[in-house]
Each structure stands twice: as C-alpha cells, then as structure tokens.
Amino acid sequence: RHILLINGPNLNLLGTREPQIYGSTTLHDIEQASHTLAFSLGLRLTTFQSNHEGAIIDRIHQAAGFFPSPPSPSPSSAATTTEAGVGPGDKVSAIIINPGAYTHTSIGIRDALLGTGIPFVEVHVSNVHAREAFRHHSYLSDKAVAVICGLGPFGYSAALEFLGRHMKF
Numbered sequence: 001r002h003i004l005l006i007n008g009p010n011l012n013l014l015g016t017r018e019p020q021i022y023g024s025t026t027l028h029d030i031e032q033a034s035h036t037l038a039f040s041l042g043l044r045l046t047t048f049q050s051n052h053e054g055a056i057i058d059r060i061h062q063a064a065g066f067f068p069s070p071p072s073p074s075p076s077s078a079a080t081t082t083e084a085g086v087g088p089g090d091k092v093s094a095i096i097i098n099p100g101a102y103t104h105t106s107i108g109i110r111d112a113l114l115g116t117g118i119p120f121v122e123v124h125v126s127n128v129h130a131r132e133a134f135r136h137h138s139y140l141s142d143k144a145v146a147v148i149c150g151l152g153p154f155g156y157s158a159a160l161e162f163l164g165r166h167m168k169f
C-alpha cells in the first residue's frame with residue numbers, strides 16, 4: 001500500500017510563512033513525521049512538493065503509471081521527491097494532497113485526480129472557511145474521500161492514519 005503526499009505552492013515555506021496562520025512546523029517536520037507514522041501503519045510513503053501546477057499534474061499521472069519516466073530532477077529543481085526510485089508503473093493506492101492556492105483555481109489538478117481515478121484526501125493546515133471568501137471554494141472537495149482543514153500539521157497525520165486504518169485498497 002503506497003501513499004503519495006503532495007504539497008503545492010508555498011508549502012515549502014511552512015514554518016516561516018505567516019506563522020500566525022500556519023504555525024511554526026516546517027514541511028520537513030511534516031514529511032518526517034509522516035514517514036514515521038506511515039512506517040508504523042505498514043504503508044509506503046512518497047512525498048512531493050512543487051510550486052508548479054503542471055509538475056503536480058505530471059506527478060499525479062506518474063502515480064497512476066500513465067506518464068513516461070521524466071528525467072531525474074536536478075538538485076536545483078523546485079520539484080523534489082524524497083524517495084529514490086519512483087518511476088512509471090510505481091502506482092500509488094491513494095493521494096494526500098494539500099494543493100495550496102491551486103485548491104481554489106485549478107481545474108487541471110481536479111481533472112488529473114479524476115482522470116487517474118486515484119482516491120485522495122484533501123488537507124489544509126488552516127481552516128480555510130474562517131478566512132477570505134475566495135478560500136471557501138475548492139475545486140477538489142466534492143470528489144475527495146475526505147477533506148481536513150484547520151487541524152494544523154496534525155491534519156496530515158489524521159489523513160494518513162485514516163487511509164492506513166480504514167481504507168480498503
């Protein structure tokens with residue numbers, strides 16, 4: 001059982017970005033904690049962060065085995081995977097995604113998730129419904145297995161634990 005954790009734009013700034021909204025936990029902390037939890041749940045976890053919509057769409061395609069292996073990202077590339085050896089055919093069972101601002105804009109990410117048919121949980125660190133009106137609509141929520149917002153970094157753990165304990169893959 002293989003889970004892909006995707007974080008979208010600006011989430012690489014977690015920890016320093018608007019700490020009154022997003023707290024002081026870094027993305028690295030979140031990914032480390034997720035790896036530890038995944039291991040204890042018997043899940044394989046791959047993490048990916050990108051500030052680029054197309055890179056996120058490509059990664060979703062790859063997770064379904066639909067995309068030819070892209071060249072390895074150079075160390076300076078904005079897109080990173082933390083697990084070596086991920087390639088086409090290395091399919092994932094479910095995706096946990098925090099699409100950042102693309103939540104509110106991206107029909108393309110919605111279509112990639114629907115087109116691959118991979119079940120996904122949508123996570124937001126902040127309670128988007130307590131914020132600006134433009135954050136109240138998500139292009140993903142009506143198709144998500146579950147939506148978690150406002151739990152801070154714990155939202156990622158909650159998503160992982162739910163998938164590990166309750167999803168039948």
Ligand code: DQA
Pocket residue numbers: 009010011098099100101102103123124125126127128135
């Ligand atoms: C976010 C909420 C989005 O509205 C915002 O654009 C983000 C982060 C969250 O995790 O709370 O970048 O997805």
